[in-house]
Amino acid sequence: MTTPLRRRQVLGLGLAGLGTAVVGPLLWDRVQHSAARAQPAGATRLGSVGGVADLELVASATPGRLPGGPATLLTYNGRSPGPLLEVNAGDQVRLLLRNDLQEPTNLHFHGLHIPPTGSGDNVFLTVPPGGSFSYEFTLAKDHPAGLFYVHPHHHGHSADQVFGGLGGALVVRGNLDRIPEVAAASESVLVLKDFASADGTAEAGMGMGMERMLGREGPLLTVNGELNPGLAIPSGGLLRLRLLNASNARIYRLALEGHRMVLIATDGGAIATPEALDELLLAPGERADVLVQGNQTPGSYRLLNLPYQRSGHMGMGQVADAPQTLATLNYAGSVAPLPLPKTLIPVAALPQPERTRRFSLAHAMGMGMGGMQHGMGGGGMGGGGMGFVINGQPFDPDRIDTRVSLSSTEDWLIVNDDVMDHPFHLHVNPFQVISRAGRPEAQRRWKDTLQVKAGEEVRIRVTFKDFTGRTVYHCHNLDHEDLGLMGVLQID
Numbered sequence: 001m002t003t004p005l006r007r008r009q010v011l012g013l014g015l016a017g018l019g020t021a022v023v024g025p026l027l028w029d030r031v032q033h034s035a036a037r038a039q040p041a042g043a044t045r046l047g048s049v050g051g052v053a054d055l056e057l058v059a060s061a062t063p064g065r066l067p068g069g070p071a072t073l074l075t076y077n078g079r080s081p082g083p084l085l086e087v088n089a090g091d092q093v094r095l096l097l098r099n100d101l102q103e104p105t106n107l108h109f110h111g112l113h114i115p116p117t118g119s120g121d122n123v124f125l126t127v128p129p130g131g132s133f134s135y136e137f138t139l140a141k142d143h144p145a146g147l148f149y150v151h152p153h154h155h156g157h158s159a160d161q162v163f164g165g166l167g168g169a170l171v172v173r174g175n176l177d178r179i180p181e182v183a184a185a186s187e188s189v190l191v192l193k194d195f196a197s198a199d200g201t202a203e204a205g206m207g208m209g210m211e212r213m214l215g216r217e218g219p220l221l222t223v224n225g226e227l228n229p230g231l232a233i234p235s236g237g238l239l240r241l242r243l244l245n246a247s248n249a250r251i252y253r254l255a256l257e258g259h260r261m262v263l264i265a266t267d268g269g270a271i272a273t274p275e276a277l278d279e280l281l282l283a284p285g286e287r288a289d290v291l292v293q294g295n296q297t298p299g300s301y302r303l304l305n306l307p308y309q310r311s312g313h314m315g316m317g318q319v320a321d322a323p324q325t326l327a328t329l330n331y332a333g334s335v336a337p338l339p340l341p342k343t344l345i346p347v348a349a350l351p352q353p354e355r356t357r358r359f360s361l362a363h364a365m366g367m368g369m370g371g372m373q374h375g376m377g378g379g380g381m382g383g384g385g386m387g388f389v390i391n392g393q394p395f396d397p398d399r400i401d402t403r404v405s406l407s408s409t410e411d412w413l414i415v416n417d418d419v420m421d422h423p424f425h426l427h428v429n430p431f432q433v434i435s436r437a438g439r440p441e442a443q444r445r446w447k448d449t450l451q452v453k454a455g456e457e458v459r460i461r462v463t464f465k466d467f468t469g470r471t472v473y474h475c476h477n478l479d480h481e482d483l484g485l486m487g488v489l490q491i492d
């Protein structure tokens with residue numbers, strides 16, 4: 001997964017000349033853990049063998065280095081991002097999580113269609129400090145192939161732990177990978193994540209309460225833990241970039257100099273027809289799979305993060321006014337031109353909804369401490385009792401907010417009644433966007449995380465398939481989630 005650095009660029013944030021700007025590779029040698037399992041310590045990639053994935057992730061605070069000095073990073077197996085996990089549809093997955101942190105944690109299998117209960121995608125579990133838990137589930141044989149996201153989801157700690165470095169990509173291989181043109185492409189998984197600088201600065205000049213209210217962004221923009229890694233493409237070649245926004249709150253607006261990005265999958269699902277894009281917006285938790293053709297004059301081209309103003313910033317915090325370089329695409333060699341696929345995988349229309357529900361996302365001032373205890377978590381927030389609510393209520397793990405029937409289909413109106421953007425995420429079942437601000441979506445696509453801008457209203461449709469149990473929906477700006485923007489869904 002990690003591409004050798006061709007050229008390092010230190011971001012224009014007063015960090016020039018501070019030397020190595022690498023998070024992941026530096027941590028490679030620092031892994032001290034040796035498990036009884038057949039995994040090389042410090043491996044960048046862990047996969048399944050013979051239909052069984054036997055995986056282990058150790059969450060710990062690891063000494064590392066960021067531009068500006070030494071820093072403590074939160075890592076899986078000594079790495080941030082954690083090792084790339086690679087499994088096949090139909091695999092039996094056993095994943096032992098060991099918690100070497102000083103606080104509770106757990107795992108969420110973001111985007112996977114697996115049970116939300118027991119040892120599945122159960123975010124109500126607590127793995128205490130020094131404890132461990134074995135997540136065990138089987139992926140259906142027809143589970144969508146795609147890019148998924150493993151990250152901590154312990155309410156009150158999610159944002160701190162993701163912002164500190166915990167998270168990693170999970171690839172499920174399947175039908176999309178067998179399309180000949182897609183199979184012929186070379187592939188890079190790019191985990192996009194911003195870090196606070198070594199002195200802990202997220203957004204300079206703002207109190208912690210305000211940072212958390214907006215959602216913390218860091219000034220160091222990394223790809224697979226590196227600043228400006230190189231990506232190689234031959235003339236005529238096809239490169240499949242699998243993009244994951246693993247940031248706490250940062251929304252990326254991506255563009256590749258001189259090239260269009262040809263979208264083939266959104267979140268965890270292929271689309272029906274490839275779609276050429278000049279730029280791509282990726283909110284936290286969102287993924288996109290794009291093909292890039294090596295059809296330009298050989299040279300170097302930057303993968304850029306274009307300026308994006310999150311709603312509600314009102315001039316506060318860092319909003320870059322110039323494109324920032326994330327990675328560099330370098331031409332090397334040539335091959336006979338590889339074609340783009342013409343069609344991908346049909347996305348069937350969901351049945352007509354049996355009912356429509358409305359979810360209003362907002363913030364609330366001056367909430368009583370009793371009501372906000374769950375929302376505040378361990379982080380504290382200052383700002384005089386400000387939190388976030390869905391339909392007027394902050395998260396309470398002991399309250400069921402929404403009850404649905406197994407196999408039923410519903411439309412959900414996600415209404416952002418706030419002044420901030422709120423990327424909406426539903427666990428376990430993917431959804432389709434029906435309309436945005438009353439305008440129908442051009443192409444059906446599978447989503448599990450969706451940017452909903454301030455003031456916007458989006459209609460999504462979801463069928464609650466296969467699994468009963470309790471799960472959640474929430475804002476994937478994880479500071480907002482920890483501050484209460486989450487609801488409990490019971491599927492009966």
Ligand SMILES: [Cu+2]
Nearest residue numbers: 422475477480
């Ligand atoms: Cu939010």
